[in-house]
Amino acid sequence: MQCCKTVTLRFRDRRNGTQSLFLEFYPGYRDPETMELRRRHSLGLYIYKNPTNQIQKEYNEAILSRAERTRCQVFLPELDEKYDFCRTEKMKESFLDYFKFQIDRNKDKREASYKHFEIFTKGKCTFEELDLPFCRKFMEYLLNADSTIHDKKISQNTASAYWNVFKNVLEVAYKDRRITDNLADMLDNIPCKETTKNSLSLDEVRMLSASECEIPVIRRAAIFSCLSGLRISDILNLKWENIRNYADGTKYLDFICVKTKRQTIVPISTEAYELLEPENQTSNFVFDGFKREMSYNEMQDWLKECGIKKHITFHCFRHTYASLLLELGSDIYTVQRLLNHKSVATTQIYTAHADPKTREASTKITLIDVKQEEEDKGKDVTDSENTPKRDEKKEKKRKKK
DSSP states (O other): OOSSEEEEEEEETTSSSEEEEEEEEEEEEEEEOHHHHEEEEEEEEEEEEOOHHHHHHHHHHHHHHHHHHHHHHHHHHHHHHHHTTHHHHHSSBBHHHHHHHHHHHHOHHHHHHHHHHHHHHTTBGGGOOOOOOHHHHHHHHHHHOOOOOSSSOOOHHHHHHHHHHHHHHHHHHTTTTTSSHHHHHHHHOOOOOOOOOOOHHHHHHHHHSSEEEEEEEEHHHHHHHHHHOHHHHHHHHHHHEEEOOOOSEEEEEEEETTTTEEEEEEEEHHHHHTTOOOGOOOOSSSTOOOGGGGGGGHHHHHHHHHHSSSOOOTTHHHHHEEEEETTOHHHHHHHHHTTTTTTTHHHHHTGGGGGHHHHHHHHHHOSSSSSHHHHHHHHHHHHHHHHHHHHHHHHHHHHHO
């Protein structure tokens, strides 16, 4: 029931000496299907208005008891909300299923968090099990957990991301009145460590472009990300219909970013477009056959074969795009728009080492005495100008003699 504060059992007289029973809602609620405002609901039950014998009295008692049970069942959710109760049967429902439902609404990085929680709980967890000690044990688990994809321990930053997803689900559960305490507010965060954001040089990108890969779609996706700055989530969702033409015939991408849910416009070069192999379309998806899991093993094998010794994740190709744009003279605000960052501060974090101003500033301090060098140059110029005059005077004196 929506916006309903009281549910009252009411009686209406009938001509045959009986009374019909109905529920009256105040101030009423809207039917979720018809959106009509409802104030009354007939129970389809009847009693004798003036019972004349014991049988009629017992019948009335049974019907009234049944009507009261119905009224309570209807009104119980309202009591829960009014007095902050949580129904016992709801507390016994599966929190794991609730977690999965929330994750299915946004699968980007959340699914891995759910998988770890499922492992931690061995596939079973109800709402009534959720308390601070239980949640803190899950935090400890994440800080020591192995990846579900490869045989490596997850990093502290990854654990922090999974933990934030879990806390977000707890917060939603509290707002949905599935748990009585706002556990998310009571739990500490897992701090993130500063990490080095690796990127490739222009020569390394050219080397990768000229190489062969056992799975060609990996190479195409990686190089395209270097030339467009797209995240792996957007690479996976990119469709041919997202490629548009400018009036001059050049191409641009028009899509809804998976992470930000905002419309994103990214111009692409002719080289980047040709890399997509538009003549070989086999699906609605541009990078048909490419999967996120390929960036963990197969892509790493390809990078090693190409002689790349840095630790490069797929997201490093986005860093590469931003870094190369700045190194080649693009201003920070243009790069911000191309990366679809809300704040230029985010762009500066990604591309700090390539900032033209910091590179220019690094040349300001020099061990050479600039003033002395300029004075020496001035003397050299003066001497070179005076030398011909002195030679002319000597020549004139020689002729007189």
